Amino acid sequence: MNGPIRRLATALFLCFTVLLGAVTWIQAVRADTYRSDPRNARVAIAQAGKERGMIVSADGAVLAESVPDEDDPRRFTREYPLGPVFAHTVGYTSPIVGDGGLEAAYVDALRSRRDLTLSDIVAAILGRDLRPRSMRLTLDSRLQQIAYDALGDRAGAVVALDPRTGAVLASVSKPSFEPTLLGGADAAANWDQLLQDPGRPLLDRATRELFPPGSTFKTVVAAAALEAGVAGPDTLFDDPSEFQLPGSTATISNFGGGLCGNGSQVDLMRAFVRSCNTVFADLAIQVGAPDIGFMAEALGFNRDLDFPLPVAESVFPTAELENDDAALGQSGLGERNVRATPLQMAMVAAAVANDGVLMQPYLVDEMFDPDGNTVSRTEPEVLSEAMSPETAETLTEMMERVVTEGTGTAATVPGVRVAGKTGTAEAGQGRSYPWFIGFAPVDDPQIAVAVMFEPLPAEGTSETGGRVAAPVAAELIRGWLETRD
């Protein structure tokens, strides 16, 4: 009888060995997978109610802070005093839907380390500072508010950069949302409501969505042409009422039809200032896809940008345009398959403003401890030397004349030399994306902007960037230069 019992016991112990193996597999090998599964609320819950560092704007306005609860001072509520104005950049923290924006990107730095986890205890013994870090952003609360108000009730985005450093001065996307809605008890219901909102308020249009850049992309084509020596501002082009695309029956006509100049010949300067499609389709084909693509990539297209927020990769499809001049002609106008984020187009303006040198855009100026001592600071970095200073200077001259006498006169700011380029990208059904990119002051650039509106929903409501987007840029530039005085 002992033989069978021994074998039964052995079988049970083998079963237990399987359990030991399984529990080790789950808790040691696969632990991180289960721990970080988005459906596992434990990590977010552990952070909820804990103190986090502050987030303040460049001008010292509090954007996010942890306020102790009245009845339990060990628990904290996260407050966002400026709410929807900074919702897409600062983000939100929620035990139910997780974190977003910089709150998610910098969760490890912002969180309190006094959790008594093993690694924290070791760090404490080694004398490290376990208090939560705070962060100062490059965003200016006044400029951010101006941009937020200027977009009004329409869907759109504004990005403003300091062209000399790459610091993001403003980044606004509309419609926006109230971040505290995602932190409270009704977070799940509010989240569902925001997700189902047809206006897509959770989407950061400044960085996460791609739009056809329209004629603002002519800045890139002109830069490539100048850099390659294909044309200068005085180079003459034919001035047809329609440009016949090679190898295609399609034609390109100017906005509103008509001629660019006198009907015989027109120079590049005038074509740029008046945003002539016929000339730029012709020019794009003359420069060629490789050179335009090279310039676009130097300015940030087709690149995975190193940025704390998720950024959609702007697209210039060089390879598919190399043997398709008809498509290349349309792409030279920022249409067809060319796509860009508002951040990307602000970088184009910033590179021209900064003598052709594109700076790496950044959002976080410095991290500081609760005593106010700086722990780390972001040093401006060069992302690329996109074009020669001479090319940048010529482009600046062309862009300034867009504002003084061309399609962008609505961007005029009294007493300030403003340079810019308008865009009106087709959205189908007679609708458009109005754009404006630009910078100021021309002799000492301090701000580069991109303004983009989404099309109005109704058919036949096309609006030009010069009429709708340029005034927003003017407001931003005026507002920014006033705060500097």
Place this chain on the structure above:
Amino acid sequence: MTRNTEGVLVAVASALAAFGVALVEFAGGESIGAQVGLTFLVFVIAFGGIHVALRAWAPDATPLLLPPVALLAAIGFLEVYRLSPYRAGLQRWWLLLAAAVTCAVLAFLSRAGLSLLRRYRNTMLLVAVGLLLLPNLPSSGPLPIRGLTQGGSRLWVVFDLGFTELHFQPAEIAKVLFVAFLAAYLADRQAALTGAHRKLGPIRIPEPRQLVPLIAVWAGSLLILVYQRDLGASLLLFLTFAALLYAATGAAGYLVAGGLLAAGGGLAAWRLFDHVQRRVQAWLDPFADYADTGYQVAQGLFALGTGSLSGSGPGLGRPDLIPNAETDFIFAAVGEELGLAGSIAVLCCFALFLAAGFGIALRSRDRFRTLLAAGLTFVIGLQTFLIIGGVLRVLPLTGITLPFMSYGGSALIGNFLLLGLLARASQEERS
């Protein structure tokens, strides 16, 4: 190891239970108060009481049984307390009652001996069957005792005492009586069972007449499965029966036949019942239907993974996110808050208990005692394997409690009854 060492280890387990409660209180921001002292007191009375009873009535019983049980109870209680202080308060009373049952068994059998059970084997079978049928009582009616359907399974009985209701899971006690009956039956019928065999080619198969009890118990288990939808109890009773038949006869044919019948019954149940299909689905891929059927298993895996090597610490994890954490999923709660270290400690405690139990069986010189000790040990080992295997996705989830650890009065009483019988078997074998 001596009885004195046993006493020291039991005191250490009691202190650990109290220390665990203190940590949970501290983690919750409470000041450390009465709960800690009360827990220590209850553990000292319960396990100290069993220790004293062993000294008085079973002085030669192995001292290896009680310490792992005390430690398992301490770890289990700590997690129950962390999940529901209210239920932990009830669990303390159940612990006292269960320990009293162990002491009573030891005192009662110190005169009559285990052979008493052998004489009343048919009574025990009747009581066991009666207990198993109890949940089928009508859910409403004039009787003060009624059945209760919970989570799709009908395995609870409610006693209406007028001022309060008492919930009871009779299968937990029936399983002990059933094993005792089987041990007595098989010890008596050994000759008949091993003697006659037919040959089917090279395979020896038992006389068809001898297969009748096997088939009867198989049918009974299926009935439990069909009417009470209790996959766990059904599987536990049937496999224990097959294992004991094998132990008594040494005929592997019983195991093969038992395995085939279990597989056939399982397959039929899988074809016929939604709840079995859902459990198999949740086992194969808990994340396929995460929000519904796979939720419990998935939350268990999240808990274990988040706990990782060292755990969150008592009171600092979120095992309350797992449905039924204090009963079926207590192992996942331990794994989350005490980490892989705690999980392995629990498995080792069970292994120690099994080793002590099988040791008693192997050293016994009496057929009945051997089968009783082996059966009681096997049922604990199998139950542990079934439920932890379900939590760890080694097996489909069967939904039974983890012995000595899960919240629940009937389970504690049943398993402490089992502990008393095992200690008695050890005493008789050594004296």
